[in-house]
Amino acid sequence: MTAAPPQTFRRRFVRESHVTIAHGGGGSAMRDLIDQVFTSVFQPPGNEDQARLMTAALQEPGARLAFTTDSFVVTPLEFPGGDIGKLAVCGTVNDLAVGGARPLWLSAAFVIEEGCEIALLRRIVATMAHEAERAGVRIVTGDTKVVERGKGDGVFITTAGIGVIPPGIDIGAAKIRPGDVAIVNGVLGDHGAAILAARGDLALSTDLQSDCAALGHLMQAALTAAPGITAARDCTRGGLASxxxxxxxxxxxxxxxxxxRLPLRPEVVGVCEILGLDPLYLANEGRLVVFCPPDQAEAALAAMHAMPEGAGAAIIGRAQAGQPGRVTLRTAFGGARIVDMLVGEQLPRIC
Known part of the structure; x- marks a missing residue:
């Protein structure tokens, strides 16, 4: 008897225009959504419940893994200069980069509200794939969950990132020394101001776009030019001040x-004056602050200026002996005021 040829299973095209509870039920509808919206774009290595990863960079003596995780919520999901998917990739890449790591791999877990447009999901996923390619990372594993209508906010994304810190790189805030110069890589507050305007609640008219950007390449260039960099941090929620x-x-x-010395757009300053906000506390998604020895500050600045993400880089201040943890702003009039930690939240659902 001739054996019957093996059956070939073909995935159905996702014809629904919106996510339904069935898309989270573990059956064929869920598999179709995952295959056609997510894995067909991200193209993870393999189809198992975990990614299996190798890199020669870890074979170097003294190399270390860096690992981070973050969740992203923003309203609206799409805004001038990006969307929640761009935030998720760039935010996670930046958390690795400011530790001196070379970002390599990301995971992405989606919590999707019933009724979310599938076309919107496709746009978010396409953005994530584009940003990951630009940043030199791969999205290698993930998950999806669907919650009932009214129990989510369209889409929430949780990402985790893994990178490798090369031998000889050991930076952190505890290593900052008196005299170290503080440098930011561009104008501040654009993300927070752009989100505020995009919500439409206050009838603000502005052409501002989010500063959202992956900063891995910029951070590596700065470390090459100024190997004495002592610390770096991205200025997200709570802004530069926090x-x-x-x-x-x-x-x-x-x-x-x-x-x-603070690089601020007049439009951002104007929005803050109208609403009684302080631009130093506005969220950024493509800005970092770096501390380095004064004799390497110009080299670090030049390396940043050579890249699009650092075109507006500026030296803004310095570390000094004094009351531990105190940040002061020397005003244009020669006075000084304390810049404290943000208390509460200037703007919720920002990143």
Missing amino acids: ALNEMAAEAGLAVEVEET
């Missing part, structure tokens, strides 16, 4: 910032 406060506290030093 990042500096955290770093000053960990270093046990004071930090003074020059108001006249």
Whole structure:
């Protein structure tokens, strides 16, 4: 008897325009959604419940793994300059990069609300794939869950990232020394201001776009030009002010910032004046602050200026002996004010 040829199973095309509860039920509808919306774009290595990864970079003596995780919620899901998918990739890449790591792999888990447009999901996934390619990372594993209508906010994304810290790189806020110069890689507050305007609640008219960007390549260029960099941190929720406060506290030093050196767009300053906000606390998604010895500051600055993500880089202040954890702003009028940690939240659902 001739054996019957093996059956070939073909996935059905996702014809629904919106996500339904069936798409989270573990059956064929879920498999079709995963195959056609996610894995067909991300193309992970293999189809198992885990990614199996190798890199020669870990064979170098002294190399270390860096690992981070983050969740992303933003309203609206799409905004000028990006969407929640771009936030998820760039935010996770940046958390690795500021530790001196070369980002390599990401995971992505989606919590999707029933009724979410599948076309929107496709746009978010396409953005993630594009940003991952630009950043030199791969999205290698993930998960999807569907929650009932009204129990989510369209889409939530949780990402984890793995990178490799090369031998000889050992940076962190505790290593900042008195005299170290503080550098930011561009204008501040664009992301927070753009999100606020995009929500439409306050009838603000502006052409501002989010600064969302992956900074792995920029950080590597800065480390090459200025190997004495002592610390770096991305200025996300809580903005530059919170990042500096955290770093000053960990270093046990004071930090003074020059108001006249802060790179701020007039539009951002104007939005903040109208709404009574402080631009130093506005969230950024493509901005970091780096500390380095003063004799390497110009080299670090030049390396940043050579890249699109660092075109607006500026020296803004320095670390100094003083009350541990205190951050002060030297104003344009010659006075000084304390820049404290953000209390509460200026703008919720921002990243």
